[in-house]
Amino acid sequence: MGAPMELPLALARAGVDRAAEHRFDEPWLAAAWSHPSSRVLAVADGQAFVEDTPDGGSRLVLLSTFDAPEHAPVDRFFLGEDGAGTAYFAVSCESLPGRLDGDARPAGLREVGASLDDRDAGLLVHAVALINWHASHGFCAKCGHRTTPAAAGHVRRCVSCAREHYPRTDPAVIMLVTDDQDRALLGRQSLWPEGRYSTLAGFVEPGESLEQAVAREVSEESGVRVDPDSVEYVASQPWPFPASLMLGFTARALRSGSEIQVDGEELDDARWFSREELKAGMEAGTVLPPSGISIARRLVELWYGGPLPEAAHW
Structure with a gap:
């Protein structure tokens, strides 16, 4: 068949532990959101701000939680934690924040997925997949009532029958x-x-x-x-x-x-x-x-x- 496939693939990389044990821990999530070291990825219509790196690659522009978009509607999702204890979140918003300093530009996975490092590729894939799922699962498949996010964005719960819905792949x-x-x-x-x-x-x-x-x-x-x-x-x-x-x-x-x-x-x-x-x-x-x-x-x-x-x- 030829030479062995070099792994990992562009969108199959990660540098952050998803730390699923924190998703239902509201006090921990609140503390992490307010911590100055935490970082936020803002995503709108599948795009996030990126900037070029000296080696010809790209990197995500991550915000502090204090600079993250707050205008409605904004959904907030926990993406994980790295080895240094930095927590990462994504926010889904109608439009990206106003102009940033430097040469930041909006881009999606198709444009920059291969040029991001492992951490940033994993964060953007995780965020985009979650946001796409939330956008199409606003109503309960069992009773038809509205659902709301739970588990830091990894569950949607029906407001009527309490049925829990999990991200679809x-x-x-x-x-x-x-x-x-x-x-x-x-x-x-x-x-x-x-x-x-x-x-x-x-x-x-x-x-x-x-x-x-x-x-x-x-x-x-x-x-x-x-x-x-x-x-x-x-x-x-x-x-x-x-x-x-x-x-x-x-x-x-x-x-x-x-x-x-x-x-x-x-x-x-x-x-x-x-x-x-x-x-x-x-x-x-x-x-x-x-x-x-x-x-x-x-x-x-x-x-x-x-x-x-x-x-x-x-």
């Missing part, structure tokens, strides 16, 4: 499929930029194993049949757009089932690529790679045998 499989010539199966959606190809992916259905999901999704989208015994797990990465966990696999197509017939819905096109064909297409700019923060990019690189070739006009 939707498992999705994403797979690099090869054939008996060791070519990679890559497809494209019509909404993507011209020339972009990526690995196939899809959500796990109720009552389905991950291996079954891999085989079903590949068959539904491309017509290719996968050898069920060839499916192997590689790695996972959160994908909070809005609430997925991407579970990466490799698989091999059955020799008798490698003919491509795209469904025309999920995929607009699919092709078998040799390494030479992929390299030539990418260097010419006619084939664009998956996003740098996606597990798809790393699965392709695992098969390719190293980093994908760069082109100045990407």
Whole structure:
């Protein structure tokens, strides 16, 4: 399959202990919020303030709790604590605070996820995933009444029946499929930029194993049949757009089932690529790679045998 995947993936990093034991401890949370060392990440519409670092990376602009947004509506969530005892919170607000000193700018995970360090990547992924969940779970699925945040943002509780609802994560499989010539199966959606190809992916259905999901999704989208015994797990990465966990696999197509017939819905096109064909297409700019923060990019690189070739006009 190629060189081993280098871990961790861009959005699968963390530098803060989530410290779940504090989520129901209101006195501790209140003390942590008022402590001068605590730091707050303000998020609005999936974006937070970031600034460039001297090494070409990015870092989050974290506020003191005294500088955090207070205007309504603001929801406050506890993200965890680091080894030095610094507590981290996120606030979800309609808009980011007014202009900050320096060169801070708003950015989301797609833009800066790969350039943040482990701590900041983990904080932003955690915050965005929580905020997305809260935004879509304002009412109880049991009785229909309004729910309110609890457990420092990690639970929503119904004001009527007291039913507790926990953050939802939707498992999705994403797979690099090869054939008996060791070519990679890559497809494209019509909404993507011209020339972009990526690995196939899809959500796990109720009552389905991950291996079954891999085989079903590949068959539904491309017509290719996968050898069920060839499916192997590689790695996972959160994908909070809005609430997925991407579970990466490799698989091999059955020799008798490698003919491509795209469904025309999920995929607009699919092709078998040799390494030479992929390299030539990418260097010419006619084939664009998956996003740098996606597990798809790393699965392709695992098969390719190293980093994908760069082109100045990407």
